[in-house]
Amino acid sequence: MTEAPIKGPASYFPSIEKKYGRPVAEWKAEIRAGYPAKHMDLVAMLKNEHDMGHGHANALVAHTLAEDGLK
Structure with missing residues (x-):
């Protein structure tokens, strides 16, 4: 049995972690702090800062x- 491919926003998570060098959990904590x-x-905060x-x-x-x- 194969797993269904990840869709939606979570499909970006591996590339986000690779490109920005931080785990998604850290980014989520930063968002929640805002x-x-x-x-x-x-x-805008993530883009600017x-x-x-x-x-x-x-x-x-x-x-x-x-x-x-x-949401």
Whole structure:
């Protein structure tokens, strides 16, 4: 039996960890520290403070907000 491929925002996680050198859990903690900011404000924070690309930042924020029931 094969596992279903990872879809959605989580599909970006391996490349995020490789490119930025930090585990996803650390990025999620940083996003949560920015609460109660809005989705796009959190994306902007990752882009501006960590030079993260828009797609990666958006995927992390979307997944974290959904995980916390804030989406």
